[in-house]
Amino acid sequence: MNFDLAEEQKMLAEQARGLLAELSPPDRLRELIDGNAESDEQLWRAVAELGFLGASISEEYGGLGLGALDLGVISEEMGRAVAAVPFYASIVCAADAIQTFGGADQKEVWLPRLASGDTVGTLAHAEGRQGWWPRGAGVSFENGTVSGIKTPVGDAGLAEMAVVYCNVKGVPALAAVDLTSDRVKRRKLDSFDQLRAHYAIEFHDAPASLLDASVDDEEAIRSLIDRISVQTSFEAVGGAEACVYMARDYAMDRQIFGRPLASYQAIKHKLADILVATEFARSNAFFAGWASDNSPDDLAVAASAARLSASNAYEQAARENLQIHGGIGYTFEADCHFHYRRERTLALTLGPRQYWADRLVGQIPGNQMEAA
């Protein structure tokens, strides 16, 4: 038993954190927002060069062949920095879906390009008010094409390809679609998160290639969602921790009624509780990251638990960080708002708490008992 990251993983975390601190400080984020940018291209290139994009892509397709925990380490740093790159969409979602369900030819086409960062991918699952993963997707696959609307899709302005959740004669499936086709129309939406653009994508008989292993295997698709969710848990943990220390530092500096704001029990206890929530969420993420690769039977429960605790931690952290900053926190010049908005993105993108609660409860042995 060893419940800690390996030395190489700690080094990876340090490297990622250092890079992001250097290339993606808060002022850079403000610059990107002001420039209406959808991505920090310089950062994306740097991240690609260090091999982060290929971390969990197998070596034969140009990746490093590392595991979910290594990817989690990077996701956590992305969350800490609220990094404006399509790491989640392209690597965590699209690359993993292709690696899991794609045939050799599909992997050959897409994985090296995703690993190098030359192509950006995304995962198109939500269908407006019908929900984030509507039972019996409204987008249909027929005769090698897909039709219908996906909205909202994150980072879809940058993406050249999408893995699309669709139905094939009523059974669920995933398909790879080239977004540069003229049978695909993208409409940019007004996005709550100023650092992650969202689009509605209309597919009009757009050429698509089914990821065969996904067809009609709903549980396998759910497992993919579990794996993705583990990464968002790491991302949320990174964000939450950033908020805790940002708030702590501010409170140590700020004097109020003749003493540091940090000396007030209301502030101390608030931050203690959020720190506990964050450390606990990290512990669940660790296990879920380990289970992603090592214990498939545990994954559904582990991913659900990680998701629930990470969502709770980041929600509290993002809100109370701003509160502790007081008036200054409400200004664009302060750094609280990046997290305040990103937290909602993470909380909403991959299903509500209720989905994860249901999934967790349904997987615990003994919960299928009959009523007495």
Add this chain to the structure above:
Amino acid sequence: MNFDLAEEQKMLAEQARGLLAELSPPDRLRELIDGNAESDEQLWRAVAELGFLGASISEEYGGLGLGALDLGVISEEMGRAVAAVPFYASIVCAADAIQTFGGADQKEVWLPRLASGDTVGTLAHAEGRQGWWPRGAGVSFENGTVSGIKTPVGDAGLAEMAVVYCNVKGVPALAAVDLTSDRVKRRKLDSFDQLRAHYAIEFHDAPASLLDASVDDEEAIRSLIDRISVQTSFEAVGGAEACVYMARDYAMDRQIFGRPLASYQAIKHKLADILVATEFARSNAFFAGWASDNSPDDLAVAASAARLSASNAYEQAARENLQIHGGIGYTFEADCHFHYRRERTLALTLGPRQYWADRLVGQIPGNQMEAA
């Protein structure tokens, strides 16, 4: 508009509070528990003599003919003192049910006896694990008798009569049953609340008299539950307020690290939040008490809101009062535990939060809209 109690109601509250403080101090409660008593008979007689039992019973049946708000004022004081008398069972429940649904003869038989305190009544609704108000009651009325089991029934050891929720050929109804009949068996249960005994009652073709106006009028029965629930909200508000001031007083006295416990922000803010919850719950109870008599259309929403806010306030108050007392709060000699147990009784007796949430949401106009 006048959103305050009338002078007479304030005097009633003072009178009730004075009486309870004198006759039912905490030491008296300990004495009752040690004596395994199910009721404080001396207090019951005193309460009857002051006319409190008949407060909302009409004058022609020996009561004072006051309203729900007056009864609420008394309920609040009962809650503050955790009074060990069957006021809730006999007056709030049984008398109100008979007054609402009984015929002239039934009123004639029971109301004067209930108003004088000579007879104790109760309301038998729960059926074990089937729930507090099981759809299609398991107890059936047929040929002038009822059969089946009700459990748990509060204060059923003292009661000589019960209003029993039953079904008549499948439709819901209430029936008055003489518990002294030899067709009725009562089994005392182990009760979480040491100051309110609970029983299982078995009816074996026990003679019963239907409260005709209740038969098959489920919404009218629900309204009765609303009215009763308003009284438990007052009771919970009284209990919550008692906890707040008990905790405040203790914290003012107790020195810790050289200063009063009450000077720590963790304690101050905790009590501030609970006080707010209590005052807010009282405000809802005021409106619901007023609506009980004056605005039937508002009652369902008002009672639900009062119930939800009072339950939340008392739950927090009972828990944190004990916490603020520290170790001493965990002893039988301290007074926290009376509330810690009674709070659960109030929270559980009349349906879970979910029932009240559903009732509230279902009554708001516009919530019957179709999905877009």
Add this chain to the structure above:
Amino acid sequence: MDFNDTAEEAEFRSEVKAWLAAHAPAHELPDGAVLDDSEEVARGKAWQRELYDGGYAGILLPKSLGGRGGTIIEAVVFDEEERKYNLPKGPYIGIGLGMALPVIGKHGTEDQIRKFVEPTLKGELTWCQLFSEPAAGSDLAAVRTRAIKDGDAYVVNGQKVWSSWAHHSDWGILVVRTDPKVVKHKGLTFFVLDMKSPGVDVRPIRQISGASDFNETFLTDVRVPEDCRIGAEGEGWACCMTVLMGERLNQGEEGRIEELMQYAAQTPRDGATALDDPAVRLSLATAYAEERAAKYFQARLRTMVSRGENPGALASMMKLTYASRLQKTSGLAMEIRGTDALAPDSDAVATREIWHDYIWSTALRIAGGADEVLRNQISERVLGMPGEMRADKGVPFDQLK
């Protein structure tokens, strides 16, 4: 207790209804209209003038000051009826009536009263407040902006923040330090400031919402004539208290939860709607119960006021719960709607309102008494618990760290 109007109240209400029916429609804003700031101020002034002419400007203000000298219940009735129209009401009017006039009325001279009260009631003068500073928020008495007497004027230097609509205000109410040698509360003095004075530089603050409703105001060698001082030197803290006391009780809250229930009802889920989900119902019903409680609690406070009692820190309870509830429920509403609430492709107006609430709630939890400050007030003033241990007690301002 009676939640219905008394005969008198009913009469007043029908009088108000009739007056509004005759005068309000002409001033209504078209639905969803976004006016530019000057246009909005102009319209707000016009409506205030209408109110003045109708005898409804400053309902609570004593007759001696040109107000109506009405009861709080009348103010409430008027407010309830006025809200039925979509009228231009903004801080540029509200700060004058709710903050500037009470303090001028109580601490000002006859001349000052004559100069400011009537024009403000008529909507001719607009006001902003210049209280908070970068290092003086919750701890308002820590203001550093200095005023030094120079002949018949004071020379003021410093920086104020969180002044709403300062760029469209004629006058500001200003609190500054005139004596740094005494403990911090005692060295403060209150002024009214002509916003067109040389040295007054108003800059918008860019907020996280994207808007800039608030300003920073830089004061550089601004000369404020002595006759603009309200009250004596050192009376500034007492003036602030007068202002802040008035602030709390009049904050009307809008009910939000019914709208959120409808938002949930318009969110399909598993063949039904999100409002059919018991967990959603439990959360929204609990919030709705609290919202209603706040309404009836406010009614109780108004009854106290109408009897001449001072609700004091009780009024803090309203604001404390409102701000948190707004944050919690708007966040919840986004989750109920789900991904679509991140970037709506339909029903975008409702979703954007929820975004607005989720962002604005953060400001509300801070402005006009942060959550933590309000909890202190409630525990100290209502429950009588001890005040915080203060490191600044009895220490002259210029010797504080």
Add this chain to the structure above:
Amino acid sequence: MDFNDTAEEAEFRSEVKAWLAAHAPAHELPDGAVLDDSEEVARGKAWQRELYDGGYAGILLPKSLGGRGGTIIEAVVFDEEERKYNLPKGPYIGIGLGMALPVIGKHGTEDQIRKFVEPTLKGELTWCQLFSEPAAGSDLAAVRTRAIKDGDAYVVNGQKVWSSWAHHSDWGILVVRTDPKVVKHKGLTFFVLDMKSPGVDVRPIRQISGASDFNETFLTDVRVPEDCRIGAEGEGWACCMTVLMGERLNQGEEGRIEELMQYAAQTPRDGATALDDPAVRLSLATAYAEERAAKYFQARLRTMVSRGENPGALASMMKLTYASRLQKTSGLAMEIRGTDALAPDSDAVATREIWHDYIWSTALRIAGGADEVLRNQISERVLGMPGEMRADKGVPFDQLK
């Protein structure tokens, strides 16, 4: 990271399994048995003796003290396996091993170590702790029990509370004030006390649960020989810290939430069960997520310890969350079951366990560091935030109010 056993751990586990299979069954308590206290203590002592003979008494205690000198992972493995049997383990054994021996081992003399360590490991000596007092709970350094040197003994007078099983203990660990003229932490001294000494009067405390597991201990002119002093005069606070440090990390938690899910699944509701209600699922899943997080968090701390790192106040996080979660979820379970949980007519065993948890959680939120104290520790020691302003700092004990 590896949540599986290493080869070495697997070997140790199989050795432990085999040993337990051979020795534990004879010591198991029958299911649901309620033993009287003396019987329980006797059985607990016998099992401890068995552990000693098997080489498993004091796995973490250094070999020099007669322990196994094992790793924390070995202790965890042993604990996991031992829990599979229903064995008599009580505070009368746990306090000796977990609190008395570490402090005697670190601060005691050779003679004291010889006298106490082996008999305690063998289960021959049972221990209680005499720390808290009516006015010294969270503020332990405020103890008033006085010891005055008189020849070769100390005369002790005072009152201790919250000693568990004091009535069945041979010895107690005791902290008292020997010097009231210095600041409060500095005047404390640590002793071991023979519980049969004249003047020791143990009285049960009646708890709100109805049980009396805890005692008050009145000490009246009790003569404690000088050779029972542990460490020097004034070293009492350091001894207490040694004791309290050891206390946190070994608190194993039992998972409760799966049982509560089953309790919900055994509660019929609307033709299905309460566990089919989304709101119930959301609450229980959230609690379950936290419970699992605590388990993995504890595993991380154990990894730290196994590397010689000190997790310090991080360990407080476990206890803080466990106690609150126990209260919240047991209260929730009662609500899920509904009225039947007030006075069960069936399934009474499960319901009474939930009552027990709901009551016991109140003690847990206080004992061994109240919630508020733990939050202080976490914010100060982990986040480095400033300590509380203290009115007692630097003030001699006898001059405190």
